[in-house]
């Protein structure tokens with residue numbers, strides 16, 4: 280993914296990075312006045328495209344977000360709309376640019392009052408944007424509470440007021456917007472919940488910031504897209520054969536056999552050349568009858584870990600998955616730990632999910648110390664909290680004391696040395712080197728049993744075919760979301776691998792056409 284930093288469109292900027300981009304734009308000769316005028320115009324254009332003439336109330340805050348609002352008010356008025364403007368702040372404290380557009384507004388400037396919401400059909404939320412530093416209070420709080428209660432349509436400038444653009448956290452209740460117009464690039468807060476769920480339709484407007492400013496910023500966060508990794512996607516070669524596509528090895532427990540079967544099948548579906556599922560002799564027949572393309576190896580009773588190590592002596596097993604259905608009860612937990620450590624000591628590509636993570640809840644450092652090769656961990660929030668109990672108290676966590684999923688995932692990747700896939704509706708994929716990708720295509724239908732087992736299998740299959748752990752995790756999470764969309768409502772985990780061929784066909788047409 281060396282070329283990744285050139286993937287401009289998918290880059291995400293934090294509030295401070297956005298501020299640096301603004302400054303670089305000014306140095307590059309684009310005055311803030313032009314940026315603010317362009318920002319306001321982008322909002323007005325987006326509104327004019329979506330709403331017919333109506334009575335609009337523009338709520339302007341004390342900073343440049345408010346400045347954008349002054350521009351919007353003047354443009355909507357010029358388009359023949361009945362526009363009222365309320366301003367909360369002092370003109371003296373406005374930036375020169377905002378003050379200029381304040382004075383350009385010829386209409387009345389009113390005080391914030393919820394009475395203004397009577398006869399209002401649409402509100403432009405230009406109260407707070409990138410400069411939000413604390414929860415809303417006073418008149419802004421009252422106004423937002425009234426907006427929530429009356430469900431008046433809102434177009435938010437940059438972000439709905441109350442959302443931290445860098446983390447997606449909400450500082451107090453936020454009025455959901457129908458439309459949010461942001462500038463230059465999306466921010467993480469547009470893609471991370473709860474922020475993501477409050478933006479409505481998101482429009483990214485080009486306001487004239489030269490894309491070269493991105494080179495000056497050491498940006499490390501992207502929205503997931505095949506653009507980031509399709510060049511390294513392991514398409515089968517015409518002259519190749521199944522051994523070129525790796526040999527994945529999955530450990531299966533004796534009780535919940537479905538989980539590891541889903542993982543194994545998913546690894547097959549995404550293209551692993553061979554897949555072996557190693558199962559305790561007691562459950563061997565269950566696996567053997569259920570699986571056809573997947574080979575099933577027997578692990579002798581009470582020496583499963585040793586037999587698993589035997590299998591690992593065959594270096595053709597180049598990618599290993601442990602966790603789904605591995606077992607945690609009594610002896611199983613000790614066995615699961617042994618098997619995880621046996622996999623890691625080989626230094627080969629490993630996916631650790633579910634029980635493989637929880638088995639180390641009491642001593643995560645033992646697990647982290649054993650990670651010395653390509654490794655992907657796929658915790659959900661519960662497993663994450665067990666493995667990384669102290670992370671939420673790290674100084675790096677965003678000072679809003681609200682959830683900062685992006686930083687948590689990054690810290691966990693750095694601490695463990697593994698690529699961490701922190702799962703959720705807004706899955707974050709973080710690499711130990713600091714890079715992070717936020718996934719944005721997953722439908723709610725994916726929240727179903729077995730979905731994680733399938734994801735582990737997709738990652739495993741791509742690792743078996745030689746993808747790097749960060750690429751494999753990003754590609755697998757994206758594919759997982761796409762098959763979720765393909766199947767839609769009524770989705771069960773078994774559907775996911777079976778619908779992957781359709782998703783791969785579309786992906787291939789789009790990204791592999793010569």
Ligand SMILES: NC(=O)C1=CN([C@@H]2O[C@H](COP(=O)(O)OP(=O)(O)OC[C@H]3O[C@@H](n4cnc5c(N)ncnc54)[C@H](OP(=O)(O)O)[C@@H]3O)[C@@H](O)[C@H]2O)[C@H](O)CC1
Nearest residue numbers: 314315318342343344407408409410411412413414415437
């Ligand atoms: N990025 C771009 O290319 C452009 C962005 N524009 C717009 O500029 C805003 C960011 O403007 P900024 O002035 O930095 O910040 P805000 O307008 O969001 O906030 C204004 C000030 O409000 C104070 N503040 C913060 N939180 C609260 C709160 N909860 N209650 C009351 N007041 C609050 C804070 O000042 P303090 O001194 O009080 O801390 C903020 O400075 C961006 O979002 C875009 O919309 C440019 O216009 C165009 C280019």
Ligand SMILES: [K+]
Nearest residue numbers: 404407436438
């Ligand atoms: K806003």
